[in-house]
Amino acid sequence: xxxxxFDVVVVGSGAGGGTxxxxxxxxxxxxxxxAVLEWGPKLRExxxxxxxxxxxxxxxxxxxxxLTRDGAMTLAFARAYGGSTMVYTGTSLPLPExxxxxxxxxxxxxxxxxxxxAKYLAExxxxxxxxxxxxxxxxxxxxxxxxLGFRVEQFPVNVKGCRGAGVCxxxxxxxxxxxxxxxxxxxxxxxxxxxxxxxxxERIGERECFATVANPGFGELSxxxxxxxxIRARAIVVAAGAVNSPALLLRSRLPLRLPxxxxxxxxxxxxxxxxxxxxxxxxFHGHPKSYYCDHFAASHGFLLETxxxxxxxxxxxxxxxxxxxxxLMRRMDRMQMILVLATDPALPDNRVTVGRDGAPIVSYRxxxxxxxxxxASQRAAARIFFAAGCTRVHAPAGASFFIGxxxxxxxxxxxxxxxxxxxxxxxxxxxxxxxxxxxSDPATSVTDAxxxxxxxxxxxVADASLFPAAAEINPYVTIMALADRAAERVRARIAxxxx
Ligand SMILES: Cc1cc2nc3c(=O)[nH]c(=O)nc-3n(C[C@H](O)[C@H](O)[C@H](O)COP(=O)(O)OP(=O)(O)OC[C@H]3O[C@@H](n4cnc5c(N)ncnc54)[C@H](O)[C@@H]3O)c2cc1C
Numbered sequence: 001x002x003x004x005x006f007d008v009v010v011v012g013s014g015a016g017g018g019t020x021x022x023x024x025x026x027x028x029x030x031x032x033x034x035a036v037l038e039w040g041p042k043l044r045e046x047x048x049x050x051x052x053x054x055x056x057x058x059x060x061x062x063x064x065x066x067l068t069r070d071g072a073m074t075l076a077f078a079r080a081y082g083g084s085t086m087v088y089t090g091t092s093l094p095l096p097e098x099x100x101x102x103x104x105x106x107x108x109x110x111x112x113x114x115x116x117x118a119k120y121l122a123e124x125x126x127x128x129x130x131x132x133x134x135x136x137x138x139x140x141x142x143x144x145x146x147x148l149g150f151r152v153e154q155f156p157v158n159v160k161g162c163r164g165a166g167v168c169x170x171x172x173x174x175x176x177x178x179x180x181x182x183x184x185x186x187x188x189x190x191x192x193x194x195x196x197x198x199x200x201x202e203r204i205g206e207r208e209c210f211a212t213v214a215n216p217g218f219g220e221l222s223x224x225x226x227x228x229x230x231i232r233a234r235a236i237v238v239a240a241g242a243v244n245s246p247a248l249l250l251r252s253r254l255p256l257r258l259p260x261x262x263x264x265x266x267x268x269x270x271x272x273x274x275x276x277x278x279x280x281x282x283x284f285h286g287h288p289k290s291y292y293c294d295h296f297a298a299s300h301g302f303l304l305e306t307x308x309x310x311x312x313x314x315x316x317x318x319x320x321x322x323x324x325x326x327x328l329m330r331r332m333d334r335m336q337m338i339l340v341l342a343t344d345p346a347l348p349d350n351r352v353t354v355g356r357d358g359a360p361i362v363s364y365r366x367x368x369x370x371x372x373x374x375x376a377s378q379r380a381a382a383r384i385f386f387a388a389g390c391t392r393v394h395a396p397a398g399a400s401f402f403i404g405x406x407x408x409x410x411x412x413x414x415x416x417x418x419x420x421x422x423x424x425x426x427x428x429x430x431x432x433x434x435x436x437x438x439x440s441d442p443a444t445s446v447t448d449a450x451x452x453x454x455x456x457x458x459x460x461v462a463d464a465s466l467f468p469a470a471a472e473i474n475p476y477v478t479i480m481a482l483a484d485r486a487a488e489r490v491r492a493r494i495a496x497x498x499x
Contacts, residue, residue: 001228006194007032007499008490009209009233011201011248012039014083015479016463016486017239018180019120021188021195023487027494028192036185036193037211037231039200039240041219042081048173052310055170058218059087064313065428066243068364072422073269075362076430077241080171081197081219082181084241088430088476089168089289090177091155091305092126094118095471095478103468106440107449116481124158124178126477133164135286137336138306142291144387145304150295150380155305157287164286166308198222199229201240202358204252207458207498208232234497235490237451238436239463239483246352246435246465247360249446249453256455258446262353264346264437265362266470267429271374272309272317273338274394275385276402280333283308289339293384297343297472301369302377304384307339317426318394324401328394336385340377341431342370346469352435366422374427379415382408396425431475436465438482451486458497462486 008024010017013036021036028034041058049055056063064076064087078084094117100110120126134142145152162176175182189195199222201211209231213224238245246262293304309317311332318325328335344350350364378395382403385393392402397420399413407414439445442454451466453459462483464475471478 001230003230003232005232006035007233007494008034008235008237009231010034010036010237010239011209012083012239012241012244012463013081013180013185013195014078014239014241014463015085015180015476016483018082018085018184019480019483020237020239020462020487021193022184023484024490025188025191025193027491032494034193035231036188036195037199037201037209038081038195038197040079040081040197041216042197043171043219045175047218048171050165050167050170050173052170052312059171068362072366073267073364073427073429075243075267075432076428077243077432080181081195082179082185085179085476086171086181087169088179090158090179091289091474092121092124092158092477093156093473094121096473099472105438105449105468108438113478113481116484117477119484120477120480121156124183125160126156126158128154128156129287129290133162133286134290135283136281137283137308138290140281140336140388141306141338141384144384145293147387148383150293150384152291152293155290155292159287162287166284166286166288168288170310194223196222196224199224201248202251204236204248204459207234207236209236234499235458235460235494237460237462237486237490239461241463242432242435242465243352243360243362245461245463247354249436250354251358254453254456258442258454260437260444261446262435263348263351264434264468265350265352265364266344266346266433266467267364268341268431268470269344269366269370269374269427269429270339270341271378271396271425271427272307272314273340273378273381274314274318274328275336275388275390276328276331276392277334277336277389278391281336283333283335283337296377296380300376301343301373303341304377304381305339305341307337309337319396319425320401336388336390338381338384340374340381342373342377343470343472344370346434346437371417371420375415375417375420379411382411382415396420431471433464433467433470433475436461437468438466439468450489451482452489457493460486460490
């Protein structure tokens with residue numbers, strides 16, 4: 001086993017880890033050594049082919065389809081230099097004040113989160129796309145929402161030089177999306193932070209990590225030789241994401257038992273809805289996600305967002321198979337698409353555990369409230385499609401594969417909970433949160449409000465697993481704000497931690 005030693009080790013390089021890496025870079029100027037250990041590869045620019053199956057295999061855990069224990073939901077999260085920011089769409093919303101209030105974590109103030117979020121909105125070039133860059137899929141959604149009196153907003157996005165390839169979720173082939181892979185990690189490396197890719201941390205011991213380096217056969221070679229490593233550090237920051245951070249800590253021997261570890265996992269369960277126009281529309285090219293509707297967020301617990309997925313993901317999300325399925329898929333150029341997301345409650349039994357082999361297992365139970373929200377969201381989406389001029393709509397809770405425009409007056413009857421059966425519908429999640437939640441009580445939380453693990457002065461968490469409950473909006477900006485806090489605390493405490 002090869003031995004290495006650093007002052008700070010960060011595990012993971014996504015929204016949280018990439019942010020921490022950059023914010024710890026000033027330590028390098030003081031002569032301290034900082035490393036980021038990232039399981040995934042750093043792809044070469046030529047390897048971003050935009051091909052769906054190939055990129056899904058290269059960039060995601062289980063191709064983007066990690067199943068929950070009962071198989072009722074798939075979870076999408078990436079394994080790469082930049083983590084899930086490599087595949088996110090880059091919609092950039094700061095946390096609303098009402099959510100901070102609902103979180104009710106002593107020490108987490110709205111003004112502080114807002115100030116830190118604003119820093120990253122500026123750093124990652126977040127802005128509204130010019131009107132001429134909005135495609136039909138998005139334009140039709142916004143116009144229909146306004147026609148129906150639904151509140152609709154344009155998403156700020158973090159692109160620079162977007163050429164509208166439309167494949168944000170397969171890794172931008174034009175280097176336009178400003179994830180941590182483009183902004184924070186290169187800045188950290190330029191300042192002296194060592195980013196080690198293809199390096200999987202197996203477990204954490206007292207001020208040390210045990211890791212394995214193995215190159216997958218694509219991407220740049222790791223800067224460390226393949227093999228087993230024991231890495232000592234004065235401080236360790238875990239930022240492996242809401243599934244892998246709790247799993248890593250559960251595999252590790254911590255000095256304290258933390259009953260909340262792995263628990264209170266939330267996911268914004270989501271469905272893809274499809275409407276069909278009688279003519280081709282621009283949908284595949286252009287930024288896929290320019291508008292959202294939060295009209296029903298407070299009253300019914302769901303959000304509607306524009307989206308445009310790729311053939312395999314789309315086909316997998318349609319319910320049914322055979323002639324109707326094939327017919328709809330052949331008409332992708334006429335498709336309008338909406339993603340609906342439910343706000344789910346943070347429950348102790350929705351949780352990450354680890355199997356005998358140490359791999360994470362996510363147990364997730366849908367509450368009646370979430371199922372009702374998912375059904376109600378399909379009715380709202382169908383209304384939007386018809387108001388936009390669609391001739392027919394496909395909804396997973398629909399009484400039949402297609403609901404025609406002539407049936408638009410009967411949506412409450414045709415889209416109903418009795419047609420929506422878990423296991424036969426394709427529910428997915430790309431917003432994974434919780435598992436190492438912040439709080440002041442070690443019985444119900446894992447870290448304090450600065451991401452420091454209760455009772456362990458050298459161990460921090462800095463990613464989406466910190467969320468005490470769902471963000472209720474797209475989460476990455478908040479993850480960066482929380483990671484910024486954790487980095488600030490590490491910088492302040494490092495001198496006190498024994499070498
Ligand atoms: C398809 C998709 C679209 C999205 N779109 C948006 C959007 O538009 N707006 C938004 O706000 N959010 C979006 N998100 C969500 C957002 O990307 C994530 O919430 C965010 O990136 C999570 O940050 P994180 O630091 O918690 O984890 P990640 O960014 O997932 O990073 C975790 C990293 O840790 C690494 N890792 C895991 N285990 C280990 C280990 N044992 N050793 C070493 N490394 C490890 C992983 O390989 C990964 O690189 C999207 C997500 C997906 C999947």
